[in-house]
Every structure is written in C-alpha cells, then in structure tokens.
Amino acid sequence: MGRIDKGVKCSVSGCGKDAVRSISAEKVKSAGLKVGSGEKRAYLCREHYKEFKKKTKKDKTVEKWRYSV
Numbered sequence: 001m002g003r004i005d006k007g008v009k010c011s012v013s014g015c016g017k018d019a020v021r022s023i024s025a026e027k028v029k030s031a032g033l034k035v036g037s038g039e040k041r042a043y044l045c046r047e048h049y050k051e052f053k054k055k056t057k058k059d060k061t062v063e064k065w066r067y068s069v
C-alpha cells in the first residue's frame with residue numbers, strides 16, 4: 001500500500017493532478033473527499049493527501065476529546 005505507478009492521476013473529482021499515494025477509497029470517502037464510486041483504491045495528489053491527513057487527524061482528535069469529556 002502506498003506505492004503507485006507513475007502517471008496515475010488523483011482520483012478526487014475535478015483534480016487530475018499527479019497522484020502520490022494510493023489509499024483505500026473508503027477511508028478517503030470517510031475523510032470527506034470526493035472520489036469515484038466503485039473503486040477500491042483512491043489515488044491522491046500531494047495536496048489532497050495533505051487534506052486527507054488533516055481530516056483524519058482532526059477526526060481522531062475529536063474522538064479523543066469526546067471520550068475524555
């Protein structure tokens with residue numbers, strides 16, 4: 001996981017930049033990013049991968065915060 005072929009484009013609709021990471025489409029969707037349906041893998045460009053990381057991190061923080069209250 002993580003390695004992708006050269007020339008693969010970002011799966012986020014309307015993006016089309018070169019992808020740097022491949023991630024489970026489900027995870028990407030749950031992070032709120034729009035990817036094509038029916039795909040098991042989603043390819044993310046550097047910017048969308050950053051966004052994905054930010055969102056998943058945020059989710060975890062919220063969860064932790066909720067549990068500690």
Ligand SMILES: [Zn+2]
Binds near residue numbers: 010011046048
């Ligand atoms: Zn992108």
